[in-house]
Amino acid sequence: xxxxxxxxxxxxxxxxxxxxxxxxxxxxxxxxxxxxxxxxxxxxxxxxxxxxxxxxxxxxxxxxxxxxxxxxxxxxxxxxxxxxxxxxxxxxxxxxxxxxxxxxxxxxxxxxxxxxxxxxxxxxxxxxxxxxxxxxxxxxxxxxxxxxxxxxxxxxxxxxxxxxxxxxxxxxxxxxxxxxxxxxxxxxxxxxxxxxxxxxxx
Amino acid sequence: xxxxxxxxxxxxxxxxxxxxxxxxxxxxxxxxxxxxxxxxxxxxxxxxxxxxxxxxxxxxxxxxxxxxxxxxxxxxxxxxxxxxxxxxxxxxxxxxxxxxxxxxxxxxxxxxxxxxxxxxxxxxxxxxxxxxxxxxxxxxxxxxxxxxxxxxxxxxxxxxxxxxxxxxxxxxxxxxxxxxxxxxxxxxxxxxxxxxxxxxxxxxxxxxxxxxxxxxxxxxxxxxxxxxxxxxxxxxxxxxxxxxxxxxxxxxxxxxxxxxxxxxxxxxxxxxxxxxxxxxxxxxxxxxxxxxxxxxxxxxxxxxxxxxxxxxxxxxxxxxxxxxxxxxxxxxxxxxxxxxxxxxxxxxxxxxxxxxxxxxxxxxxxxxxxxxxxxxxxxx
Numbered sequence: 069x070x071x072x073x074x075x076x077x078x079x080x081x082x083x084x085x086x087x088x089x090x091x092x093x094x095x096x097x098x099x100x101x102x103x104x105x106x107x108x109x110x111x112x113x114x115x116x117x118x119x120x121x122x123x124x125x126x127x128x129x130x131x132x133x134x135x136x137x138x139x140x141x142x143x144x145x146x147x148x149x150x151x152x153x154x155x156x157x158x159x160x161x162x163x164x165x166x167x168x169x170x171x172x173x174x175x176x177x178x179x180x181x182x183x184x185x186x187x188x189x190x191x192x193x194x195x196x197x198x199x200x201x202x203x204x205x206x207x208x209x210x211x212x213x214x215x216x217x218x219x220x221x222x223x224x225x226x227x228x229x230x231x232x233x234x235x236x237x238x239x240x241x242x243x244x245x246x247x248x249x250x251x252x253x254x255x256x257x258x259x260x261x262x263x264x265x266x267x268x269x270x
Numbered sequence: 271x272x273x274x275x276x277x278x279x280x281x282x283x284x285x286x287x288x289x290x291x292x293x294x295x296x297x298x299x300x301x302x303x304x305x306x307x308x309x310x311x312x313x314x315x316x317x318x319x320x321x322x323x324x325x326x327x328x329x330x331x332x333x334x335x336x337x338x339x340x341x342x343x344x345x346x347x348x349x350x351x352x353x354x355x356x357x358x359x360x361x362x363x364x365x366x367x368x369x370x371x372x373x374x375x376x377x378x379x380x381x382x383x384x385x386x387x388x389x390x391x392x393x394x395x396x397x398x399x400x401x402x403x404x405x406x407x408x409x410x411x412x413x414x415x416x417x418x419x420x421x422x423x424x425x426x427x428x429x430x431x432x433x434x435x436x437x438x439x440x441x442x443x444x445x446x447x448x449x450x451x452x453x454x455x456x457x458x459x460x461x462x463x464x465x466x467x468x469x470x471x472x473x474x475x476x477x478x479x480x481x482x483x484x485x486x487x488x489x490x491x492x493x494x495x496x497x498x499x500x501x502x503x504x505x506x507x508x509x510x511x512x513x514x515x516x517x518x519x520x521x522x523x524x525x526x527x528x529x530x531x532x533x534x535x536x537x538x539x540x541x542x543x544x545x546x547x548x549x550x551x552x553x554x555x556x557x558x559x560x561x562x563x564x565x566x567x568x569x570x571x572x573x574x575x576x577x578x579x580x581x582x583x584x585x586x587x588x589x590x591x592x593x594x595x596x597x598x599x600x601x602x603x604x605x606x607x608x609x610x611x612x613x614x615x616x617x618x619x620x621x622x623x624x625x626x627x628x629x630x631x632x633x634x635x636x637x638x639x640x641x642x643x644x645x646x647x648x649x650x
Contacts, residue, residue, distance in 0.1 A: 267409055268466070
């Protein structure tokens with residue numbers, strides 16, 4: 069059983085970010101299932117957590133819904149993370165979620181990165197914003213991310229069509245997730261306690 | 271009924287010592303004024319029958335209490351009965367030798383009315399200002415506290431560690447009053463490692479209980495109680511627990527909410543964040559009538575068990591002295607007497623009373639019954 073969590077940082081409804089997230093989720097699930105892996109999948113929308121994320125940043129502790137989101141993410145074996153591109157980077161809401169996420173939640177986590185934007189000129193946001201952040205969080209970032217410009221939702225040219233890119237990225241990611249296997253969850257509280265016990269010699 | 275000299279549970283106030291602009295008037299007290307207000311609050315706390323006054327320790331503006339034992343020594347001279355404590359004393363950046371000396375003197379001056387709450391401190395730059403590194407906070411805590419325990423318990427100390435110069439043939443002067451070290455609490459906002467440390471030594475554990483939800487406090491206290499028993503200091507329910515809390519009261523609860531809201535909205539640490547209503551639901555903050563404060567506080571026992579010390583934060587965020595003194599009147603007249611009575615109901619006989627100097631002296635006398643622990647583990 070592989071526990072897949074898809075994070076969507078889209079703001080509007082309907083949201084092209086959510087649309088891309090859903091396509092990636094379906095493609096990854098199909099790849100894993102065709103390899104005989106059972107998949108449990110959930111989507112985590114950040115918009116409903118917007119106030120909770122900012123409150124956590126200001127007050128220093130998470131609300132219950134946010135803590136539940138953290139727990140779901142911590143229990144995942146694989147994560148798909150999709151953000152709109154704002155001002156040549158991820159959206160502030162998307163970044164803020166990871167800024168309040170407890171440390172090590174994503175360590176050793178296979179992550180597929182994806183982004184949406186108005187034009188394809190922002191496609192390198194995957195490489196200069198998303199990939200470094202997830203590397204910093206000690207995630208295992210899948211080599212092939214997916215960027216979708218508005219135009220992509222209306223183009224059908226073979227070879228570089230969005231559908232093909234989604235399929236190719238999902239194929240890579242499914243291989244990565246399968247070879248990583250079930251993720252060993254880290255509990256920083258337990259690690260901290262073990263550190264204290266070692267210092268006390270008990 | 272006159273307050274007994276050793277109540278089963280201690281009630282008191284703890285101050286952060288922040289100099290904050292009153293958002294309703296725009297006036298900011300000077301440092302001299304904030305310090306004299308703090309002294310007035312401590313005296314009033316004794317006058318209305320509270321058991322404990324505790325001060326924080328900070329080394330940067332806008333806070334004034336950088337030298338807690340100076341403040342507490344002064345208050346000791348102006349009071350007779352109230353226990354003087356800290357919330358917290360920084361075990362990481364203070365030299366343990368100086369902590370031992372300062373609190374030894376305070377014990378003598380106050381006639382045994384001093385104890386202390388140790389904490390690590392979470393203000394990054396304070397560490398380098400005192401020649402330390404916040405990344406070493408945990409090993410610093412363990413090493414410094416190990417030395418502090420020995421200084422209070424051994425006549426002549428030979429010691430060598432990582433973070434401070436070695437000691438050869440060092441004797442603490444003055445010795446602790448009656449050769450009984452001040453009781454030590456370990457305080458934590460978030461970290462379970464502090465609960466482990468407190469349990470290891472059979473010391474008290476104080477959960478800040480202001481900045482995190484009650485569910486978090488429950489986990490910390492449960493861990494501390496289990497580990498206290500594991501280390502052989504007694505049963506889990508005999509572990510010594512203290513809790514913080516934050517209240518604002520008026521006889522009419524809506525008046526309390528209306529009056530406190532601007533202070534809450536602009537408060538340091540959590541101001542401009544969650545609403546007063548959300549924060550009250552998430553954390554133990556109670557803004558309302560004295561009866562509401564009584565009810566909420568009695569509920570703490572449901573997740574912390576029968577405990578020994580309850581401290582309230584009442585004087586921060588720019589609240590004027592007059593208002594704070596009114597809060598103390600309400601605590602003394604309408605809240606604490608009811609809490610004393612209600613908390614006593616159903617409290618098992620083997621739950622120890624709040625630790626005081628008299629109690630510890632009695633326990634340290636050979637043949638005086640259940641001791642606080644022989645401290646044979648102090649050598650490490």
